[in-house]
Amino acid sequence: GENVEQHPSTLSVQEGDSAVIKCTYSDSASNYFPWYKQELGKRPQLIIDIRSNVGEKKDQRIAVTLNKTAKHFSLHITETQPEDSAVYFCAASLMEYGNKLVFGAGTILRVKS
């Protein structure tokens, strides 16, 4: 089955700097890659996703890139702000069999002001 590795486990950046979180997946058939943000004590929420027919997607300060050949995808946050501090989870799924997400272990992002 699918296995998703996520790095780093913790990341501290200065406000205004960029943050990059990387994930690798094992099943080359996976075709959907979402990123969820979970603030302390709150529920995970989808912030951006990418499908396998696209190499990059951007939404304001957040972007995701996908390298299908290398089986890795990354989350890029630019101009980080204190409210970006949270746990970020990547996930992978093969949508043809239903959206059964396999999650990475999460990255704790701390933005220092």
Add this chain to the structure above:
Amino acid sequence: ETGVTQTPRHLVMGMTNKKSLKCEQHLGHNAMYWYKQSAKKPLELMFVYNFKEQTENNSVPSRFSPECPNSSHLFLHLHTLQPEDSALYLCASSQDSQSYEQYFGPGTRLTVT
């Protein structure tokens, strides 16, 4: 924030107790999911229901028994749990099992003593 609700929010139970977790979604969705979130581990998919039919049981021990009486409600019946079952149990829903975005509830923090 009220699209997916879970009760109770916190639960402490002994290993011989029987309890149930409840999830309700007010989004008109047809797919519902149970996840387990343990400290420092990835979110683990437990069960998937699509139009009230169970479509995924991710090798979950039989001491966890799901029930989906209708598309809006999902239960997780618990009996003879182990201390290692202590975790945050998250419910999620999506339009159907082929839909991309999953909406999470706030979770039930379960402690097994």
